[in-house]
Amino acid sequence: MNAVRLDRVTIGLGGRTILADISLTIDQGEFIGLLGPNGAGKTTLLRAILGLVRPRQGRLDVLGEPARRGNPAIGYLPQMHRAVAGLRLSGWNFVASAFDGHRWGLPRASGALQREVDWALDAVGAREIARRALADISGGERQRLLLAQALLGRPRLLLLDEPLISLDPHHQRHVLELVRRLQQEMKITVLFSAHEINPLLGVIDRVLYLGHGQAALGSVEDVITGPVLSRLYGSEIEVIRLGGRIFVMTDGHDLEHAEHRHDAHL
Numbered sequence: 001m002n003a004v005r006l007d008r009v010t011i012g013l014g015g016r017t018i019l020a021d022i023s024l025t026i027d028q029g030e031f032i033g034l035l036g037p038n039g040a041g042k043t044t045l046l047r048a049i050l051g052l053v054r055p056r057q058g059r060l061d062v063l064g065e066p067a068r069r070g071n072p073a074i075g076y077l078p079q080m081h082r083a084v085a086g087l088r089l090s091g092w093n094f095v096a097s098a099f100d101g102h103r104w105g106l107p108r109a110s111g112a113l114q115r116e117v118d119w120a121l122d123a124v125g126a127r128e129i130a131r132r133a134l135a136d137i138s139g140g141e142r143q144r145l146l147l148a149q150a151l152l153g154r155p156r157l158l159l160l161d162e163p164l165i166s167l168d169p170h171h172q173r174h175v176l177e178l179v180r181r182l183q184q185e186m187k188i189t190v191l192f193s194a195h196e197i198n199p200l201l202g203v204i205d206r207v208l209y210l211g212h213g214q215a216a217l218g219s220v221e222d223v224i225t226g227p228v229l230s231r232l233y234g235s236e237i238e239v240i241r242l243g244g245r246i247f248v249m250t251d252g253h254d255l256e257h258a259e260h261r262h263d264a265h266l
Ligand SMILES: Nc1ncnc2c1ncn2[C@@H]1O[C@H](COP(=O)(O)OP(=O)(O)OP(=O)(O)O)[C@@H](O)[C@H]1O
Pocket: 013, 014, 015, 016, 018, 036, 037, 038, 039, 040, 041, 042, 043, 044, 045, 195, 261, 262
């Protein structure tokens, strides 16, 4: 059984086609880096896997069944919103607020809820952090609480939407190593969206790059190339490998750094 399978999937939003006639397969236990320029459809693809956006055409299967809303086998970390920081909650209650007893067949306010939240907080090393109010928790620490939320119910597929955003390189490394360790220990599949390939090098198994309605899935060597990215960006792209890092360039500019802006989301 595959973790995710798209068979000639087309997804549109409003009048726009976001993904056009995409076929691909992600195996169980893979760690996939999901990349692409702003607006390429990374979030839309994750929402389609969650059953929140229905493909216009084609078939989208998750763990052998058609994608459906409220699938308890999926854990989701949405893109971080500043609003979270303003919530007047403790970290523990924030994580617990995502607990859906009905979905996981456990009664709310039970010992089971308490144990599940504590387990998830231990899994991300945030039991101490969770004692504090959200307002007193740093961005990196908040990201760990969001990851704990996504782990509630022990999902088999983890969808993480830009968990590295606004973290410094040290905290980025920490989040990536944490997710990699959890993925291996829990033997789960991870789709990890990011706007830069470099932090993911050496951690991901394969990369799924979206752009211009199309997708390329494969090894970093096969996908992060001038010809493939020129097709996905719709313009001439040069890929330079230097000192173990990869630079995606157009007209002498580093695309992944220069063009990725998230102001619209915050
Ligand atoms: N309801 C909608 N109607 C029409 N277009 C939409 C709608 N919602 C989102 N879009 C557009 O769909 C495209 C895909 O958005 P999506 O958020 O999936 O991209 P993304 O790759 O995650 O981008 P980013 O890197 O900026 O987060 C964007 O151009 C967005 O503006």
